[in-house]
């Protein structure tokens with residue numbers, strides 16, 4: 001799956017920018033990744049629930065909301081209630097991530113848990129049994145256009161093994177620095193869903209960029 005991040009899109013034309021990846025075939029995005037930043041959990045400020053609510057009315061594509069915010073226990077369920085398909089919170093910010101996953105699911109969303117590059121996976125395996133998505137950050141959260149950190153692929157391999165052996169039931173998603181040069185190693189490590197911001201919205205033709213990324217990931221996964 002390919003989830004273009006609108007962090008690198010034109011914020012004045014988000015509807016049109018999403019239309020560009022809503023065609024048919026391999027250029028159609030599977031999810032639209034929406035980066036919500038509060039200027040506290042990360043040193044950047046983007047958009048919040050009112051914009052997500054407008055996007056939900058505008059697009060048929062599932063929204064994948066990545067909440068880089070403090071106190072997600074309080075704020076994340078609102079995104080699920082609004083109709084986001086997948087709502088991801090950071091384990092470093094959540095007070096009670098198990099209860100939060102239950103609340104997200106009760107509100108009708110898939111529950112996602114994200115871990116920053118230096119956060120060990122092993123400390124959170126019990127918590128992950130309550131989640132539908134694991135978002136492995138491959139850059140420090142906060143900004144688009146950063147370089148991929150290959151060391152996080154060890155966490156992807158571990159998660160893949162746990163899923164394949166039936167110990168966890170979740171999608172493995174990766175976020176940060178994914179482009180034509182890095183997607184193959186992520187796919188080989190076992191990623192299911194690839195977030196790509198600058199590689200899609202920095203391209204002349206976003207749909208073609210989605211198709212090209214999908215192609216490379218498929219080929220690498222088949223090897």
Ligand SMILES: O=C(CO)[C@H](O)[C@H](O)COP(=O)(O)O
Pocket residue numbers: 005007008033035066068139140141142143144145146175176177178195196197198199
């Ligand atoms: O969560 C994020 C940053 O915190 C973004 O989703 C991510 O960085 C996507 O942008 P790019 O593909 O350009 O790295």
Ligand SMILES: [Fe+2]
Pocket residue numbers: 005033034035066175195
């Ligand atoms: Fe993100």
